[in-house]
Amino acid sequence: MTLWLRVRRxxxxxxxxxxxxASLLLTGDLALPxxxxxxxxxxxxxxxxxxxxxxxxxxxxxxxxxxxxxxAVACRPMRLLDTxxxxxxxxxxxxxxxxxxxxxxxxxxxxxxxxxxxYVGLTLLGRRLVGPHAAPILPVGxxxxxxxxxxxxxxxxxxxxxxxxxxxxxxxxxxxGALLLLGAAALAGTGADR
Amino acid sequence: xxxxxxxxxxxxxxxxxxxxxVAMGYAxxxxxxxxxxxxxxxxxxxxxxxxxxxxTVAAFGAWEGGxxxxxxxxxxxxARPAVVVAGASLAPVLVAGLGALGAAIAIRFADAGxxxxxxxxVVGVETxxxxxxxxxxxAIGLRLRPVVAVPAAFLLMFTWMALPAxxxxxxxxxxxxAWAGCCAIDSDLAPRAVASALTxxxxxxxxxxxxxxxxxxxxxxxxxxxxxxxxxxxxxxxxRGMDSNPTVPRDPSVLVCAPGxxxxxxxxxxxxxxxxxxxxVAKVAPVWQAAGVPLPARFSExxxxxxxxxxxxxxxxxxxxxxxxxxxxxxxxPPVPPCALxxxxxxxxxxxxxxxxxxxxxxxxVPPERYASTHVNGVEILATVAAVRAxxxxxxxxxxxGNLAAMRAxxxxxxxxxxx
Numbered sequence: 001m002t003l004w005l006r007v008r009r010x011x012x013x014x015x016x017x018x019x020x021x022a023s024l025l026l027t028g029d030l031a032l033p034x035x036x037x038x039x040x041x042x043x044x045x046x047x048x049x050x051x052x053x054x055x056x057x058x059x060x061x062x063x064x065x066x067x068x069x070x071x072a073v074a075c076r077p078m079r080l081l082d083t084x085x086x087x088x089x090x091x092x093x094x095x096x097x098x099x100x101x102x103x104x105x106x107x108x109x110x111x112x113x114x115x116x117x118x119y120v121g122l123t124l125l126g127r128r129l130v131g132p133h134a135a136p137i138l139p140v141g142x143x144x145x146x147x148x149x150x151x152x153x154x155x156x157x158x159x160x161x162x163x164x165x166x167x168x169x170x171x172x173x174x175x176x177g178a179l180l181l182l183g184a185a186a187l188a189g190t191g192a193d194r
Numbered sequence: 195x196x197x198x199x200x201x202x203x204x205x206x207x208x209x210x211x212x213x214x215x216v217a218m219g220y221a222x223x224x225x226x227x228x229x230x231x232x233x234x235x236x237x238x239x240x241x242x243x244x245x246x247x248x249x250t251v252a253a254f255g256a257w258e259g260g261x262x263x264x265x266x267x268x269x270x271x272x273a274r275p276a277v278v279v280a281g282a283s284l285a286p287v288l289v290a291g292l293g294a295l296g297a298a299i300a301i302r303f304a305d306a307g308x309x310x311x312x313x314x315x316v317v318g319v320e321t322x323x324x325x326x327x328x329x330x331x332x333a334i335g336l337r338l339r340p341v342v343a344v345p346a347a348f349l350l351m352f353t354w355m356a357l358p359a360x361x362x363x364x365x366x367x368x369x370x371x372a373w374a375g376c377c378a379i380d381s382d383l384a385p386r387a388v389a390s391a392l393t394x395x396x397x398x399x400x401x402x403x404x405x406x407x408x409x410x411x412x413x414x415x416x417x418x419x420x421x422x423x424x425x426x427x428x429x430x431x432x433x434r435g436m437d438s439n440p441t442v443p444r445d446p447s448v449l450v451c452a453p454g455x456x457x458x459x460x461x462x463x464x465x466x467x468x469x470x471x472x473x474x475v476a477k478v479a480p481v482w483q484a485a486g487v488p489l490p491a492r493f494s495e496x497x498x499x500x501x502x503x504x505x506x507x508x509x510x511x512x513x514x515x516x517x518x519x520x521x522x523x524x525x526x527x528p529p530v531p532p533c534a535l536x537x538x539x540x541x542x543x544x545x546x547x548x549x550x551x552x553x554x555x556x557x558x559x560v561p562p563e564r565y566a567s568t569h570v571n572g573v574e575i576l577a578t579v580a581a582v583r584a585x586x587x588x589x590x591x592x593x594x595x596g597n598l599a600a601m602r603a604x605x606x607x608x609x610x611x612x613x614x
Contacts, residue, residue: 030357032359061341134257137345
């Protein structure tokens with residue numbers, strides 16, 4: 001298992017999950033202007049909502065870092081291990097954000113942790129839908145889509161634009177959690193990478 | 195590469211039309227620096243879409259580079275020069291990016307109903323920005339796995355384009371080349387801003403070339419960000435301390451003028467209003483002169499921090515004669531002295547301006563309510579103007595002279611009320 005963890009870039013994944021928390025401390029309430037086509041102006045997208053994309057990307061990188069041909073004939077249940085690994089990294093990111101929240105040093109940390117769960121879920125789904133090389137494009141594209149079309153005049157945000165929701169929105173947590181579980185199920189049910 | 199092959203394998207070819215649509219939508223929602231049909235302002239607003247186009251072509255480029263990375267092709271001996279291969283891979287990416295930029299510019303000009311060439315300086319800089327970001331994305335894709343390279347290229351470029359706009363000072367944003375604040379009709383694009391954006395482009399190109407260089411050593415992973423960072427630092431140094439917009443005063447030699455006295459000069463975009471403006475000037479100038487108003491030799495739309503006192507600055511915003519009178523009234527007032535921006539000596543001229551403008555408008559035969567109604571203290575202004583107008587001409591002149599003196603210097607209190 002030590003070799004497997006090394007192949008799955010465990011140190012890098014832990015470092016990125018912890019770096020997410022550190023970045024949240026550094027960036028605070030910083031928001032980037034992004035075009036919102038339905039509002040008809042730019043939307044201030046909290047940087048904290050984008051940072052968890054790094055966690056999703058590193059999970060995709062780690063899962064694709066092995067030798068697919070060797071893993072295809074492994075005795076161990078590789079896909080189940082990978083699924084557990086992805087869930088563990090997502091949980092670590094959530095935990096790191098949770099610590100910031102508990103220490104009362106970052107208001108956006110819980111939402112960032114929630115987004116890490118959802119983005120990892122989307123990445124895992126992306127592996128199934130668009131292949132392992134393009135998997136992180138799914139969460140990146142989805143965040144852009146929500147920023148461009150998820151907010152309307154007179155409406156804070158559409159129901160599906162969960163990455164833009166505050167930490168206290170239960171539906172957003174439900175979406176993120178459901179996506180993570182769906183992604184985990186999709187990964188557990190796939191064969192080896194090609 | 196055959197077009198059929200490009201269409202089959204290139205995400206830039208599939209997603210290019212969507213990018214163009216997004217860029218067009220984006221170009222339509224950003225407020226321009228002016229609603230005048232000024233090609234520079236229209237081009238700059240459309241060019242701001244480069245903050246979305248650039249990161250997207252970087253991601254496309256990373257994907258194309260990733261194709262060569264997965265094949266291990268770049269490190270192998272090859273008959274065709276590397277530039278040709280990179281060019282063939284990047285061609286659909288650049289077509290998608292520059293096509294989206296062109297579509298954004300076209301829709302902005304069409305919306306404004308302007309049939310003119312876009313500003314070539316802005317187009318040139320945006321083209322360089324898109325090309326540099328595509329090449330840097332390609333180089334990142336060549337050296338990192340696509341699973342990391344594509345999102346990394348997009349997010350890095352997006353952060354570079356968007357982050358400076360989110361923090362102060364404002365000039366941090368100028369080296370990105372996204373200049374939505376350029377330009378009001380009396381201003382032009384600052385050469386420093388152009389040089390700054392091109393310096394960053396140069397930094398990105400050097401970073402890309404460092405990554406593309408064979409044989410590849412790990413140190414190149416360190417040198418490439420260094421080159422990009424140096425480009426950004428040099429770009430920021432070039433625009434340090436600039437005002438809130440990347441602009442300089444527009445070249446006054448393009449003004450079109452009607453003879454006076456006083457002469458009236460407007461920018462070419464306001465040419466259609468010149469005849470009306472000249473007629474209004476001919477009508478109100480003698481009236482104001484008779485009332486003791488010191489008139490400038492020239493009313494002009496030009497802007498400069500050191501306009502001669504013989505020039506009254508006006509903006510002819512419409513054909514409406516009352517609007518023109520109001521603009522001329524503002525042009526008659528002396529410019530705000532530099533001391534007003536410092537806090538050592540108080541400047542009272544600001545409060546006098548509204549009263550004097552209302553008085554000038556009334557003298558010119560336009561009901562002062564039109565102007566005063568836009569002010570919070572409109573009732574007071576109207577009452578004062580009515581009281582001043584009831585005075586003998588000599589006392590009105592003295593009231594005007596006292597208020598103008600307060601506008602010209604710091605520490606001078608204006609005699610707002612005629613009894614003062």
